[in-house]
Structure formats: structure tokens, C-alpha cells
Amino acid sequence: MSKITVYETTRFPNPARVRAALAEKNATDQVDFIEIDVMAAQHRTPEFYAINPMGTVPVLRTADGQFISESTAITEYIDHQFEGTPLTGRTAEERAEIHMMQRRAENLVLDAATSYFHHATPGLGPTLEINPCEQWGTIQKANAQRGLEYFDQHLQSRDFVAASQFSMADITLFYGLGFADFAKLEIPDSLVSLRAWRDTMSKRPSLGG
Numbered sequence: 001m002s003k004i005t006v007y008e009t010t011r012f013p014n015p016a017r018v019r020a021a022l023a024e025k026n027a028t029d030q031v032d033f034i035e036i037d038v039m040a041a042q043h044r045t046p047e048f049y050a051i052n053p054m055g056t057v058p059v060l061r062t063a064d065g066q067f068i069s070e071s072t073a074i075t076e077y078i079d080h081q082f083e084g085t086p087l088t089g090r091t092a093e094e095r096a097e098i099h100m101m102q103r104r105a106e107n108l109v110l111d112a113a114t115s116y117f118h119h120a121t122p123g124l125g126p127t128l129e130i131n132p133c134e135q136w137g138t139i140q141k142a143n144a145q146r147g148l149e150y151f152d153q154h155l156q157s158r159d160f161v162a163a164s165q166f167s168m169a170d171i172t173l174f175y176g177l178g179f180a181d182f183a184k185l186e187i188p189d190s191l192v193s194l195r196a197w198r199d200t201m202s203k204r205p206s207l208g209g
């Protein structure tokens with residue numbers, strides 16, 4: 001049987017989420033990686049659209065040849081495929097809370113910062129940014145700033161984003177903050193709980209610590 005393959009782009013936030021999930025499971029060496037050069041538009045070719053019609057990385061190919069896109073779906077697969085830290089919860093309550101909070105981390109931080117970057121800044125450049133809408137980007141910038149405040153408050157009384165344990169919700173928020181930094185939407189100094197949470201998370205080996 002062939003190995004699992006992950007199509008990724010180095011230093012991009014969504015592929016980093018999948019790397020973190022694999023690292024939590026000590027499974028990185030059980031996977032082959034294929035680099036997709038987004039800046040050269042390798043994700044906008046007929047070959048790539050055939051494996052992910054959304055034209056985004058990451059994509060995982062199972063050992064049986066099924067293609068899975070969306071970082072959360074890939075993380076679900078990794079969570080069930082490998083032993084190690086449970087990333088998507090065990091009980092019905094944990095699973096629901098982790099799903100809910102990771103979606104908030106996407107919606108309020110990672111996706112908001114990404115939309116700001118693609119729509120209200122030069123983004124990845126004129127060749128790749130084919131439909132920018134500055135007004136949408138500006139709205140998303142304000143949403144991201146509110147998202148940082150929301151998570152600061154949320155983390156005042158918690159060590160982890162969801163279910164009192166490390167999970168994919170922490171992974172999403174961590175890389176959301178990384179991308180927000182990159183887009184120059186840094187965490188204000190006043191958001192001490194969010195900053196402290198990020199410092200703690202950044203020491204985790206799976207998150208680069």
C-alpha cells in the first residue's frame with residue numbers, strides 16, 4: 001500500500017495546521033509531502049483542480065487514493081488514523097465544543113485576517129489576486145481585530161481554546177494569529193491573556209517550540 005501524501009506549501013498557514021496535527025501524533029515521518037508552488041500558480045492548474053476543485057492547499061491523499069481537502073477534514077482524518085493526542089475530542093460534548101471553537105478561530109481570526117490580506121492589501125500580487133474587494137477586506141480587518149479581543153476574553157479563564165485540552169481549535173487559533181501578524185494585524189499589548197496563551201503554545205514542539 002502506498003503512503004499517505006500531503007500536498008502543501010511551505011510557510012503557508014493552512015498547510016502548517018496539518019503539519020502541527022501530524023506532529024502531535026508523531027506521524028510526520030509516516031507521510032510523504034509534495035510542495036505546491038502557490039506563487040507560481042501550481043494550485044490553479046487542471047491537474048491540481050482535479051484533486052481539489054477549491055484550488056487550495058493543503059490536500060491529503062490517503063493510502064487508498066482518496067483526496068481530502070480542508071484543514072479540518074484532514075485533521076479529522078489524521079486524528080482517527082494515528083495514535084496520540086486526541087485533536088478533535090472523544091466525547092460528544094468535547095467533539096462539539098472543539099468543532100464550535102475551531103470554527104470561531106477560523107471565522108474570527110484566520111479567515112478574517114486572510115480576507116483582509118487578499119482583499120485590502122496587495123496580497124499575493126496581481127496575478128493571483130483576481131477578484132479583490134477592498135470594502136470586504138476592510139470589514140474583515142475590523143472583524144479580525146474584534147476576534148482578537150474575543151479570544152483574549154475567552155482565554156482569561158482557560159489554558160486551551162476548547163474542552164480543557166489541546167485540540168485542533170488551538171492549532172487554528174495559533175496559525176490564525178501567525179497569519180494576522182504577517183498581515184500586520186498584531187495582537188495589541190493590552191490583550192495579555194491572548195499573548196500569554198500564544199507564548200505557552202509556541203513552546204509546544206508541534207507548533208515550532
Ligand SMILES: N[C@@H](CCC(=O)N[C@@H](CS)C(=O)NCC(=O)O)C(=O)O
Pocket residue numbers: 009012013014015038043055056057058069070071072128
Ligand atoms: N479552508 C481551507 C483554506 C485553504 C487555503 O486557503 N489555503 C491557502 C494557503 S494557506 C491557499 O491555498 N491559497 C491559494 C490562493 O489563495 O490562491 C482549509 O482549511 O484548508
